[in-house]
Amino acid sequence: MSKKRGRPLTEALTEAERVCLSNGAQLTELRRTVLQLILEAPGPLTAYQLLDQLKEIRKSAVPPTVYRTLEFLMENRLVHKIEQLNAFIPCSDAHHDHHDVQFLICEKCGTVAEIEDHAIVRALAKAAEKQGFHPGKAVVELDGICAACSTSAH
Amino acid sequence: MSKKRGRPLTEALTEAERVCLSNGAQLTELRRTVLQLILEAPGPLTAYQLLDQLKEIRKSAVPPTVYRTLEFLMENRLVHKIEQLNAFIPCSDAHHDHHDVQFLICEKCGTVAEIEDHAIVRALAKAAEKQGFHPGKAVVELDGICAACSTSAH
DNA sequence: TAACGGATGTTATACTATAGCTCTTCAGGT
DNA sequence: ACCTGAAGAGCTATAGTATAACATCCGTTA
Ligand SMILES: [Zn+2]
Ligand SMILES: [Zn+2]
Ligand SMILES: [Zn+2]
Ligand SMILES: [Zn+2]
Numbered sequence: 071m072s073k074k075r076g077r078p079l080t081e082a083l084t085e086a087e088r089v090c091l092s093n094g095a096q097l098t099e100l101r102r103t104v105l106q107l108i109l110e111a112p113g114p115l116t117a118y119q120l121l122d123q124l125k126e127i128r129k130s131a132v133p134p135t136v137y138r139t140l141e142f143l144m145e146n147r148l149v150h151k152i153e154q155l156n157a158f159i160p161c162s163d164a165h166h167d168h169h170d171v172q173f174l175i176c177e178k179c180g181t182v183a184e185i186e187d188h189a190i191v192r193a194l195a196k197a198a199e200k201q202g203f204h205p206g207k208a209v210v211e212l213d214g215i216c217a218a219c220s221t222s223a224h
Numbered sequence: 225m226s227k228k229r230g231r232p233l234t235e236a237l238t239e240a241e242r243v244c245l246s247n248g249a250q251l252t253e254l255r256r257t258v259l260q261l262i263l264e265a266p267g268p269l270t271a272y273q274l275l276d277q278l279k280e281i282r283k284s285a286v287p288p289t290v291y292r293t294l295e296f297l298m299e300n301r302l303v304h305k306i307e308q309l310n311a312f313i314p315c316s317d318a319h320h321d322h323h324d325v326q327f328l329i330c331e332k333c334g335t336v337a338e339i340e341d342h343a344i345v346r347a348l349a350k351a352a353e354k355q356g357f358h359p360g361k362a363v364v365e366l367d368g369i370c371a372a373c374s375t376s377a378h
Numbered sequence: 379t380a381a382c383g384g385a386t387g388t389t390a391t392a393c394t395a396t397a398g399c400t401c402t403t404c405a406g407g408t
Numbered sequence: 409a410c411c412t413g414a415a416g417a418g419c420t421a422t423a424g425t426a427t428a429a430c431a432t433c434c435g436t437t438a
Contacts, residue, residue: 073405098416117394130323130418138417153307154363156394156425172348174357187351191346194326194366202371204329211307211363212348217356252385271425291426293388310394310425359386 082109082160086148089164095146103127104139105160108149113180152182154211159184160172169207176216181215236263236314240302243313245319249300258293259314262303266309267334306336308365313338323361337370338347 090097244251297303
């Protein structure tokens with residue numbers, strides 16, 4: 071489906087621990103496990119794909135287990151939901167503002183890249199202002215073909 | 225929930241007829257009925273809300289009836305799906321490119337405004353190019369408070 | 379007529395998400 | 409030590425969204 075992500079797993083988990091601590095939240099074993107599954111996946115995972123994997127580790131897992139955990143991880147800015155896919159990816163940068171992030175979804179290999187482009191953010195803000203609209207979160211998801219897929223033969 | 229849309233219903237339906245004709249597609253009675261329901265609604269409708277209304281007119285309606293009709297209407301650029309809401313709105317302009325449209329979703333009154341802002345489109349194209357990404361359709365949905373709701377008292 | 383394609387009917391099922399209640403654990407106050 | 413409250417997790421059930429697969433109807437045309 072796609073290549074592995076860049077950042078070492080343990081580093082990402084340590085960083086997650088730090089983020090939760092600073093948010094006054096607890097990265098429990100369950101949450102840590104789910105985050106690890108998402109980090110290890112080669113691409114976006116749906117809640118039920120996650121559930122299937124989680125069940126092998128934690129027999130008691132049921133849908134609410136996963137959805138509650140995902141909610142926690144999103145609130146703490148550790149994962150993103152891709153609306154078009156009903157699927158979840160790890161956040162690639164614990165520091166950015168989750169209101170202002172964009173995703174590039176490859177239709178060929180399924181990978182999703184996360185970017186934070188300030189020109190896009192400015193254009194969105196300006197367009198909203200023109201309409202007298204006060205924006206909160208923005209969902210920006212671009213479908214297309216990624217660089218790797220468009221250079222690879224046929 | 226929100227005020228009625230601006231364009232007269234019959235005018236919108238006539239225009240839809242014309243669009244389908246020029247696409248070599250047929251706006252059948254079923255499709256026309258579903259489009260009319262969407263046009264008359266004060267805000268986005270989910271597929272099952274639509275189904276409930278359709279059943280009162282057409283006893284045989286079941287989920288595939290609605291989903292197939294919605295697929296047709298989207299292919300012919302007559303309606304849009306709002307990904308965050310799993311709901312559908314009429315297209316406000318049969319002429320624009322559905323790859324490059326944006327939505328402003330009011331969290332207070334539920335209305336969804338459709339805009340086509342070329343500065344946003346350019347910023348998206350440029351950001352994609354920077355990554356070597358070849359973009360197709362873009363999903364751009366801004367949550368926030370619309371002008372009417374932010375000026376209204378309390 | 380026969381063959382075909384587009385539209386719709388019909389049944390069943392897959393997939394996504396949440397409600398609501400229980401139980402345990404642990405920290406803070408008495 | 410005891411009570412209490414809040415957070416986390418378990419558990420059952422159900423709500424909500426979407427599609428697969430096959431059948432039927434009907435108008436066009438070879
Ligand atoms: Zn992120
Ligand atoms: Zn790719
Ligand atoms: Zn439109
Ligand atoms: Zn509003």
